[in-house]
Amino acid sequence: MSPAWLSVALIAMLGGAVLFVFSRYNTLVRSQKRVQEAWSGIDVQLRRRGSLVPNLVETVRGYAEHEREVFEQVASARGAMQRAGSAGQTAAASNQLTQALGHLFAVVENYPQLRASENFLTLRQDVLDTEDKIAFARQFYNRNVLDYNTRIATYPDAVLASHFGFNPAEFFETDGDGRAEVHVSFDGASTRPHAPAAPPAA
Amino acid sequence: MAETAAPLLVHNRIDANRRNTRLLVVCFTVLLLPVVWGVSWLLAWGGVPSFGFQVGSRLSLVGSWRFNIITFCIAVLLTILAFAAVYLTSFFSWFLLWKSGARPLGKGWLELRQVVENLCIGAGLTPPTLYVTTSEVPNAFAVGCAHNQASLVVSKGLLTLLDHRELSAVVAHELSHIANRDTDLSTLLAAFASVARLPQRMFMSVSSIPPLFGTAGATITGVTLGGLLVYLVMIMSDPDLVWFQLAVLMLIPSYLFLLAPLMIAFVRKTISHERELLADADAALLTRDPEGLALALAKVSAAVGAPVSSDSAFAHMFFIDPTPPPSFSWVRGVSPTHPSPDERIDLLRRMGDGIVEDLGAASEAGVNYRGEMLLRQYAPPKPRVAARDAIASPEPPAPTVRRTGDSAKPVHALTSQWKTGSRFQLIDDETPLYEKPDGWSTVLQRLSPGLVVTFMGFEGNFARVRTEHTEGYIARIAAAQPTAQSS
Numbered sequence: 001m002s003p004a005w006l007s008v009a010l011i012a013m014l015g016g017a018v019l020f021v022f023s024r025y026n027t028l029v030r031s032q033k034r035v036q037e038a039w040s041g042i043d044v045q046l047r048r049r050g051s052l053v054p055n056l057v058e059t060v061r062g063y064a065e066h067e068r069e070v071f072e073q074v075a076s077a078r079g080a081m082q083r084a085g086s087a088g089q090t091a092a093a094s095n096q097l098t099q100a101l102g103h104l105f106a107v108v109e110n111y112p113q114l115r116a117s118e119n120f121l122t123l124r125q126d127v128l129d130t131e132d133k134i135a136f137a138r139q140f141y142n143r144n145v146l147d148y149n150t151r152i153a154t155y156p157d158a159v160l161a162s163h164f165g166f167n168p169a170e171f172f173e174t175d176g177d178g179r180a181e182v183h184v185s186f187d188g189a190s191t192r193p194h195a196p197a198a199p200p201a202a
Numbered sequence: 203m204a205e206t207a208a209p210l211l212v213h214n215r216i217d218a219n220r221r222n223t224r225l226l227v228v229c230f231t232v233l234l235l236p237v238v239w240g241v242s243w244l245l246a247w248g249g250v251p252s253f254g255f256q257v258g259s260r261l262s263l264v265g266s267w268r269f270n271i272i273t274f275c276i277a278v279l280l281t282i283l284a285f286a287a288v289y290l291t292s293f294f295s296w297f298l299l300w301k302s303g304a305r306p307l308g309k310g311w312l313e314l315r316q317v318v319e320n321l322c323i324g325a326g327l328t329p330p331t332l333y334v335t336t337s338e339v340p341n342a343f344a345v346g347c348a349h350n351q352a353s354l355v356v357s358k359g360l361l362t363l364l365d366h367r368e369l370s371a372v373v374a375h376e377l378s379h380i381a382n383r384d385t386d387l388s389t390l391l392a393a394f395a396s397v398a399r400l401p402q403r404m405f406m407s408v409s410s411i412p413p414l415f416g417t418a419g420a421t422i423t424g425v426t427l428g429g430l431l432v433y434l435v436m437i438m439s440d441p442d443l444v445w446f447q448l449a450v451l452m453l454i455p456s457y458l459f460l461l462a463p464l465m466i467a468f469v470r471k472t473i474s475h476e477r478e479l480l481a482d483a484d485a486a487l488l489t490r491d492p493e494g495l496a497l498a499l500a501k502v503s504a505a506v507g508a509p510v511s512s513d514s515a516f517a518h519m520f521f522i523d524p525t526p527p528p529s530f531s532w533v534r535g536v537s538p539t540h541p542s543p544d545e546r547i548d549l550l551r552r553m554g555d556g557i558v559e560d561l562g563a564a565s566e567a568g569v570n571y572r573g574e575m576l577l578r579q580y581a582p583p584k585p586r587v588a589a590r591d592a593i594a595s596p597e598p599p600a601p602t603v604r605r606t607g608d609s610a611k612p613v614h615a616l617t618s619q620w621k622t623g624s625r626f627q628l629i630d631d632e633t634p635l636y637e638k639p640d641g642w643s644t645v646l647q648r649l650s651p652g653l654v655v656t657f658m659g660f661e662g663n664f665a666r667v668r669t670e671h672t673e674g675y676i677a678r679i680a681a682a683q684p685t686a687q688s689s
Contacts, residue, residue: 041323129316136324139488144326 038141063114073100087170295345304333330354371495378484474518492550503543504568635674
């Protein structure tokens, strides 16, 4: 083989390798952007709930002023939400707020007048719907994180990821009472969960 | 196939499916090439008039100018057809919506809206446009040529029959079809299927005239078998040009009536069987409630089979095969469009915590619903208003409507009891008022329930009506009842 051909082949191979690296890198970036986008999906719903909570608390306070403990729980959970920085902290604070709201709704059961108040019913419906939406947004976010984390942990992307500083993203975990994962298997033999985000339902 | 090896994310699935579709097109082209070659050869050989040219030996035709021109023409034609198919897909999704009588979801139906919205958040999809059909047969399907221009159609019957949990499961199943980009392919298939069945349908509609009915089957079989026989004889004997042309002509019916429907049925089976199961699995992953889907399957499969036929060319698009079992045809028997409900439930049984609830009760509910539905269809039109109330509509009809509903019999618009100049009150939410007697024309206004309109006469499937300010057409299927004064 003549040297001319050899150099052409070498250049072609080098070019191919460079193109390959580019495309892998772009895929990684895209994957990371999707995680961020999915996070903003959660964020929107968290904010929506955040804006509903003060109204809800005010409405309930009008009827049940002396239930201080519950209001304090809600207030401290809201504070934690505002301070939270990372996905893990936000998730913890969000779970805390969900629990506090659960207590609030339980307390309301003792106030028939409040239960019949239309304003309260609308607010409660909105909050419950937002809780649902948060759960679904969380599911989508966790799937994205799983996809991204798997990418940057497996060869050949792992090399690129460590070189360019792609760090694993944090899952948005819930504590147990959230919606449990379902294991899919077509032959009944394998039951490995798809995402480690939530423990199976009790 | 062990676990779902499919990619987790919508984006990755779309990429993967796009690759698969391209592969399919390439395979199809490669498969078609010999056909093009063969057809050109046949045509060059004897199918076209020879115009006085000497026809040489058969093999020498390959490479002759005539052969080349014909091959080229056919190839161009196929390319045009392929592009047409792409446009046909987008046209057909509109056609399907129109054909199913779907109307955009009016105000209300908050539950359905929320379910769709939430599941879309979970799947990372743009929410599809929602439509509802007036059909009381519970079913649903999705159409659309891109995952961000999709439409989801549910029947009123589905909303009546299913509870929140089961409705979520069905919606999740349809959203999975959208996310997996099945809607493109199945719309295209529906287009092909209905085109391929066109001659058959034309023949059937002619032959359904009673005196001809008995001869129809015999004619089809006779023409088909006769064509094949003549063709075989021609191939074996030394061909005479006139006979040969006749043989080619005789091949056309056997293609139209036998081969084309069979091919479509086969393709539909192979494609939709697996995709249905995959969509079920995806739906269970999305709702995390395989049991809900199993309950929905049990209920809906028990409730369909009502004598409300739908075009079987679209059968594969629905949540459950909507074609009634009695109209069994051998093509469909050989290749059903859906896996059986039992097979689908079996798959779901192996997910999550299995199925604890009693499916028998669910299918009993479906059977009961079906019975009631049949009663409503064959009984006097009394239950029209009652049926509306039974639907868990968040907006009950205006009190005035209900009052007149008690005194006067509610009238379905389709009946001929309407007289010109009489006044009627609309029942449905947001009845569209069209500019022309045509579902494609501009919607002038959406009329609210309880509005009184003056009836001006029928035009086709539309009724010309006058409201206080404007005049237009409403569909004959729009629900209305006479006002107290006119009756």
